[in-house]
Amino acid sequence: xxxxxxxxxxxxxxxxxxxxxxxxxxxxxxxxxxxxxxxxxxxxxxxxxxxxxxxxxxxxxxxxxxxxxxxxxxxxxxxxxx
Numbered sequence: 001x002x003x004x005x006x007x008x009x010x011x012x013x014x015x016x017x018x019x020x021x022x023x024x025x026x027x028x029x030x031x032x033x034x035x036x037x038x039x040x041x042x043x044x045x046x047x048x049x050x051x052x053x054x055x056x057x058x059x060x061x062x063x064x065x066x067x068x069x070x071x072x073x074x075x076x077x078x079x080x081x082x
Contacts (some may be wrong), residue, residue: 008038012017
């Protein structure tokens, strides 16, 4: 992982370029305003699933639902602190 600093104006003007570069080269950007850090922009890891992996995950999820291993909306909201 590499970390680079960039001014807020430079980042704003070239956001697409920085986001692509960050994703491709695993670069984290610290956004600066008047010499002070104000934000951290880091790429998310994207794992592409194969069709077989996706089908296996769906089958597993369906089996869990068939066994009643599900959460209600209220339970999810409680877990998320909503």
